[in-house]
Amino acid sequence: MQWLAVLTLTSLAVFFETLARHVALASDGKLLRVRGIPVAKSSLYSPDRDFECLDGSLLIPFKRVNDDYCDCADGSDEPGTAACTNGSFYCGNLGYQATYIPSSWVNDGICDCCDASDEYSSDVQCIDNCHELGQEAWLEAQRAAELAKEGNKIRLEYIQKGKQLKTENQAKLAEYRTSYEEAELTKKEKEIVKTRAEEREAAALEKYKPPPSPEHEEEKDISDNEVKEYFLMLDSDSSGTVTIAELQTRVTFDKDRNGEVSREEALFFLNNQEELTMQEFIDSAWTNIKPFLMLEKGIFQVAEKKNAQESEHDQSDNESHDASDEHHEDDDHEDEEHEEEGHDGEVEETNDEKQPEPEPEMEPAVQYDEETQALIDEAKEAREKFQEAERHVHDLLNEMRKLEERVERDYGPDEVFASLDGQCFDYTDLEYVYTLCLYGRASQRSKSGGNEVNLGQWNEWIGDGVNKYAKAKYDRGLTCWNGPSRNTIVSLKCGIENKLTAVAEPNRCEYTMDFETPALCNPNVEQNTDIHDEL
């Protein structure tokens, strides 16, 4: 038994040491025992001279040390009795871990020191079990050392992966930065092309606009009541709010005229809200919507009306658009008449749209002359290319931000935690399944169903000194009813595999989690076995 041999040698050494701690040599050469003090303080308790209270407040004859009467204000004259309420008694605990207990515990009938030294004159029979405790502690220390050695192999792999990830991320980031600069340039170029194409398109479309007449302008102006009516028309399910989905059924909001109203387009009109009440609509959305509605009334109604009616007259109208440029003046005039019809048509359509109607026609059916159509197509293509370039810049920026965050993240010594970033672990108790995602979030889901509850978002490492990576804080979780937002403190220690081993909620909405990981198995660093060092 290897431990026995080691323990015996250690024990002998400690025994003599401890013996020395408990005795003082009197002038007659006799060993005088001074109870309750360690060897380091024995020179302060010399039987050859008066005793000076350790706080320097009083000098008393040595015979008054441990005479069961408290003389010193700091309790230092009675380390081995319970006379002073503020004194402390030193347990040598040979074979285990020396410790101090309050002097008031001396001879109180309870065994506090494992060597039984605190109950030297009480009725209780204490058994010296320091050796057993020492043996257990020694075994525990052995197990911890073994675990650290095993786990260390995995830790070294993590370090290798972590360093590799860091290099890769840095390289990727550099690439993204270059691509981003290029993408920005491309976007600017596409923007110039788009602006020019749109200018040409707008100029060409001018001739399709009705000539401004005061009467016409007045008609087009939209009164407050009409805004409300318009809101009610948009609110097709009469829910009291206008939503993105409701806007997406209206051609009016197809800003880029690509045949569909995207979520972004709908958000633009709803002032970046998912839905708006009538008042919010009037206050914040109307300003954005009005110009488009006016434009629609000015240009597109004719088309919609024409579509609806499919009149013979429209046929001839279309034909007239196909005619040569010289006839444009006339065409415009005809358009104007139809637009007015269209305006009437708008009211009809408005009423119609209160019922669940099929989606309105998305393509404006105005037949433009070839040259105008070509400019419209060109502008459309330029817009699409610009949007594509814009999306590319946006995506790159997102990726770059994510990577920057990763590159700057504290992955511990030698990037040991890097390969665990994003990995999640579960723990199930009677009521909940808890999930911990490293560098992500902690969450809780009731076993009886319901939504996942956010117990906190990764924040930072908060361990003390060399143990910085033994504790992590997750906060900004779901707000507790009538309380703060939920948060979780994770305690980490060495383990052969990554594992969430315990979860508790010591205070309402404040959680603790215990997590084992090979990332913390380092034989060169003190393992968490308080006793190991004391033997």
Ligand code: MAN
């Ligand atoms: C939920 C859970 C519990 C928490 C209460 C607070 O039931 O998140 O952990 O204590 O809410 O109301």
